[in-house]
Amino acid sequence: MMTGRRAERDCGEKMTRGLVFDIKRYSIHDGPGIRTTFFLKGCPLSCWWCHNPEGISPQPVLLRHPNRCIGCGRCIAVCPSGAWSRKADGRLSHDKEKCTLCGICADTCPPSAIEIAGREMTLGDVVQEAQKDIPFYDESGGGVTFSGGEPLLQSRFLFACLLKLQDEEIHTAIDTSGYCEEKNILEAAEIADLFLFDIKHIDPKKHEYYTGVSNRIILSNLGKLDETLVRRGRGRINIRMPLIPGINDDTENLEAVAELSASLKTLSGVNILPYHSTGEGKYRNLVMEYKMGNYLPPREDKIAEALDIFRRQGIEAVKGG
Template identity: 40%
Template sequence: MDRGLKEAQLERSARIFNVQKYNVHDGPGVRTLIFFKGCPLRCKWCSNPEGLRYDHQVMLKRNACINCGACVPVCPKNIHYMDNGEHKVRRDIKCINCKKCEKACLQNAIEIVGEDKKINELVDIVNEDKDFYRMSGGGLTVGGGECTNQAESLISLLESAHIEGVNTAIETCGYTDIEKLKKIREHVDLFLFDIKQMDPVKHKELTGVNNEVILNNLKYLLENGSKVRVRMPILKGVNDSHEEIKAVSDFLEPYRFFKNFDGIDILPYHRYGVGKYDQLDMVYPMEGDFSLSEEDLDNIESWIKEEGINVNLVRH
């Protein structure tokens, strides 16, 4: 690790909940994707519910748990308890991440989500795959949760990656303070920036927040030379209409020929994260299936192309 950064920056920690290597969906080339914990939005379709809260959390795989109770006596916070022979978890008590319950579980039914990693540790992980980045034009992508929630740690990680010659990208909902964004963008090669809904009232219903800050931040990035690729999570009957797609295209029309505007990624709805809600004793907010057909996706893709905007359909 290059010591061009101050020691304090390298010793700073980021709270993460996953590291995904050899990722090819979140930025160019082969990438290492680091997930930061904590998010200001509550999107009803979120596939990473373990990334919403900054706290450490207990995930319990009930189909693996045999209700042996081995975790109950080892937890110093009394988070685990037995109720009529069934293992349950108290969600109103903060986990201190001692991992004693995780170690006591012989069935691997318990996972403590949230790990504090120093910046130099994360950069060492990223550097393990430098050859892949070099051959493919890849690098580091930081997502979440919402990575801008931990702005100082994010900046230290991105700056460290640049010192190591690694390309950087972040996935963001865009809901962050503009002054933080100005500092962050100095170290970002590509913003993967979500537009979830153009109507502010519907946006609040779906995500818990208004979209004014988000759209203003997107304008700022585009107008100040940051490379941006817009990402659109698409749900059947929610934001897939021709009118909604046209509203997004109209918003982006002034930037259509900007060299730093890299087009739109369509992210079709999926249900991959639904099972994790049960492990956290959370209710999945979306009732029904909002998946789109191939015809639906073809239509959306063609509508965006008709507006003269580069578009890519991301298939996970």
């Protein structure tokens, strides 16, 4: 028979819900080993190069994939709000004002040309999904990563997931911009095993220009996170830096980020993430402006130079990851 306390906890788990816009299984780029990554909705930054723009809004969004559409018209027929129509040239039109994001069209579209990014999941759902991959975690030293968006925006849901996964002895990582309330990152520091901490630019003005926010809170949170992990005697930080020619790849910036990384007592390494434009199509599908049209991925010699700057500080720096 279930004890009162256990019943209370199970009931609490059912009530704890978050908004997740994607789940990536068998990921080898979101922390050590093979991982299951949950992408949580909402981000206070709007980085020009974001490759998950569907995760920025804290609300669900309807994402279209016109290249998959077979023109069957089922979306027009099933929408209870009359949000879909066909234009004179035969193309589909979607009226955002009428759409209630009920998801019926996405569920019935045969080739999945419509997607609702942002579905509610309970704590139990997350744990159930993670448990399916335990054999892979055990084999590879992997675990679960929470990414986004900014996962610390949904802090209550995130902490509940971390605690439950900790009970299950599953390794946990948080992929964060570091832009959040200090108390949230410090609470996470008491539970999570690894922080994948993004540093995009050391200059506060340039940081604000390209991401929409200053890096003041981010750098302060990074220092406090490091101190907390030292005190806890457990948990590590991995710095992740997107490398974007013409934005943050100058020697001065790279040296400053390398120096900052080297000052962290709980640093496990640095990942240099070369910019790529694979997210561009999503901007079109979301009818959002893509500001990176004129930017190219970094050349291999520039990536090698960047890695060198970090390695000269004695840091284990790798490309990608």
